[in-house]
Amino acid sequence: MHVSLVGINHRTAPIEMREKAAIGPDSLHAYLHLLRRHLQHGVILSTCNRTEVYSTGSRAGDVDQACVDFLGNSMGLTESATTCFYVMSDRVALEHLFDVSCGLDSMIIGEYEVLGQVSQALEAAEKSGTVNLPLRRIFESAIRTGRRARNETGISRNPLSISSIAVNKALDIVDDIGRCKIVIIGAGEAGRLALRVASGRGAADMAVVSRTLERAVRITGTCGGRPVGPDKLAVELRDADIVIACAASPHPVLHHRQVSDVMNTRPQRPLIIIDIALPRNVEPDVGSIYNVHLYNIDDLNKLADNHRQEREAEAAAVKEIIAEEAEILMNWLLAYSARPAIKSLMVRAEKIRAAQYHNSIKKMASLSEEEKQHIDLLTRSIVDKILRYPILYLKEGGDADRMKSINRIFGLDDGKEL
Ligand SMILES: NC(=O)c1ccc[n+]([C@@H]2O[C@H](COP(=O)([O-])OP(=O)(O)OC[C@H]3O[C@@H](n4cnc5c(N)ncnc54)[C@H](OP(=O)(O)O)[C@@H]3O)[C@@H](O)[C@H]2O)c1
Structure with missing residues (x-):
C-alpha cells in the first residue's frame, strides 16, 4: 500500500498562492466531499502555513496524481502553481506529517496550535467518511508523536505564537506603549493571544473587533480591552496606532478605500497594520497608502528565524522520537498491506x-x-x-x-x- 502526500506550504509558495489553497474550518467538509471525486480516501490538513492532502492507495502514481488534480483543480490554482506542490511517499510522507504535528515544520517551531489542527483534520475526515484504517492509524500516530514531543522534550517550552511575534513587532516600533491604541480584528484564538500579549506589555487602549460580539466580550473579559462590533471598525481606526488583523475570513475585511479615508483624516499619524490571517484580511494595496506600514504573515518569518535557531537542540531530540514512531507505524503498515x-x-x-x-x-x-x-x-x-x-x-x-x-x-x- 502506498501513502501519498501532496501539499503546498510557506516554504514552497508565496502567500498569494497559499491563500488560494487555504481551506477554512467552515468549508472543510465541502472540500472533503469534492476530494471524493478524485480519491476514495483522504485527509486534508489546512493551516496558516500549509494545505496538504494525505491519501493511501495501491498504485503510487495514481494516488499522487489524484491528489495533485484535487489541489490544482478544486482550489482554482493555475497550472504554474503546481510547481509549488511537493509530493512525498510512504515513510518520507509519514515523517513529514510527524514533523508537522510536532511543530517542526511551522514558522514558529514547537507551536501548539498545529497539533490541534492535525486532530481536527482527522475528525473532519472521519465525519465526511473519507478515512480508512491506515489513514486513521497514520493520523493517530502523528497526534501521539506530537504529544510525546511536547511532553518529553522542551520543543514547546515557553512557546511563541505568530500573534505574539506580530504584537511584539508592532509594539517595538511605537514610542509609548502605554499611550498607543491597538485594534485587534478577530476574536478567535489568534485574537485572544494577541490581546494577551498586548495587555502583558502594558498596552492600555485595546479594542477587539468581532463579527460575533459575544466572542470579543469573552476574551476582553479575561484579557482586558473593549469589545466592538464590525460596524464600528472605521471609527476605531481613526485614532489607532496598531491593527492586528486575525479574522478567519475568506475575504479581506479591511479595504483600500476604508483605510485611505481614515488616513486622509490623520495624514501625519502612522498606522502599523500586521495581517497574520490566511487568507489575508487586508487588501495588499493598503500598504501603498501614505504612512501605512503593512506587514503580512510572511514578513514575520525572519523574526521567527532566531527562535528557530534557539530550538535546534530540542528539534534533534524530537527527530529521535519521530524516527522511533515512524518505525512502529511503518511496521504496522507493512503488516497491514x-x-x-x-x-x-x-x-x-x-x-x-x-x-x-x-x-x-x-x-x-x-x-x-x-x-x-x-x-x-x-x-x-x-x-x-x-x-x-x-x-x-x-x-x-x-x-x-x-x-x-x-x-x-x-x-x-x-x-x-x-
Ligand atoms: N490560531 C493561531 O495561532 C494563528 C496563527 C497564525 C495565523 N492565524 C490566522 O488567523 C486567522 C484566525 O485564526 P484563529 O485560529 O483565531 O481562528 P478562530 O479561532 O476560528 O477565530 C476566527 C475569528 O474570525 C472571525 N471571522 C470568521 N469569519 C469571518 C468573516 N467572514 N468576517 C469577519 N470575521 C470573521 C470569527 O468571528 P465569528 O465568531 O463571528 O465567526 C472569529 O472571531 C486565520 O486566518 C488563521 O490562519 C492563526
Whole structure:
C-alpha cells in the first residue's frame, strides 16, 4: 500500500498562492466531499502555513496524481502553481506529517496550535467518511508523536505564537506603549493571544473587533480591552496606532478605500497594520497608502528565524522520537498491506488440512471423539507451525515481490492443490 502526500506550504509558495489553497474550518467538509471525486480516501490538513492532502492507495502514481488534480483543480490554482506542490511517499510522507504535528515544520517551531489542527483534520475526515484504517492509524500516530514531543522534550517550552511575534513587532516600533491604541480584528484564538500579549506589555487602549460580539466580550473579559462590533471598525481606526488583523475570513475585511479615508483624516499619524490571517484580511494595496506600514504573515518569518535557531537542540531530540514512531507505524503498515496475502494463505492451508483430516477420519471409524479431537488439534498445530515463517516473511514487507513468491511457493495463483 502506498501513502501519498501532496501539499503546498510557506516554504514552497508565496502567500498569494497559499491563500488560494487555504481551506477554512467552515468549508472543510465541502472540500472533503469534492476530494471524493478524485480519491476514495483522504485527509486534508489546512493551516496558516500549509494545505496538504494525505491519501493511501495501491498504485503510487495514481494516488499522487489524484491528489495533485484535487489541489490544482478544486482550489482554482493555475497550472504554474503546481510547481509549488511537493509530493512525498510512504515513510518520507509519514515523517513529514510527524514533523508537522510536532511543530517542526511551522514558522514558529514547537507551536501548539498545529497539533490541534492535525486532530481536527482527522475528525473532519472521519465525519465526511473519507478515512480508512491506515489513514486513521497514520493520523493517530502523528497526534501521539506530537504529544510525546511536547511532553518529553522542551520543543514547546515557553512557546511563541505568530500573534505574539506580530504584537511584539508592532509594539517595538511605537514610542509609548502605554499611550498607543491597538485594534485587534478577530476574536478567535489568534485574537485572544494577541490581546494577551498586548495587555502583558502594558498596552492600555485595546479594542477587539468581532463579527460575533459575544466572542470579543469573552476574551476582553479575561484579557482586558473593549469589545466592538464590525460596524464600528472605521471609527476605531481613526485614532489607532496598531491593527492586528486575525479574522478567519475568506475575504479581506479591511479595504483600500476604508483605510485611505481614515488616513486622509490623520495624514501625519502612522498606522502599523500586521495581517497574520490566511487568507489575508487586508487588501495588499493598503500598504501603498501614505504612512501605512503593512506587514503580512510572511514578513514575520525572519523574526521567527532566531527562535528557530534557539530550538535546534530540542528539534534533534524530537527527530529521535519521530524516527522511533515512524518505525512502529511503518511496521504496522507493512503488516497491514500483507493482510490479504496472509488471509488467502491461511484459507488455502485450512482447506487442505480440513479435507485431509476428514478423509483420514472417515477411514478410522473406531476412533473415539476425544481421539478425533486430538488429531484435529494436531493437524492445526502442524499447519500453524509451517505457516509461521511465511507469514512473518509477508509481515516484514507486504510488497508485490514478496506476495508473488509466496503465491508461487504455495500455488495460490493458479489454484493448484499442494
Ligand atoms: N490560531 C493561531 O495561532 C494563528 C496563527 C497564525 C495565523 N492565524 C490566522 O488567523 C486567522 C484566525 O485564526 P484563529 O485560529 O483565531 O481562528 P478562530 O479561532 O476560528 O477565530 C476566527 C475569528 O474570525 C472571525 N471571522 C470568521 N469569519 C469571518 C468573516 N467572514 N468576517 C469577519 N470575521 C470573521 C470569527 O468571528 P465569528 O465568531 O463571528 O465567526 C472569529 O472571531 C486565520 O486566518 C488563521 O490562519 C492563526
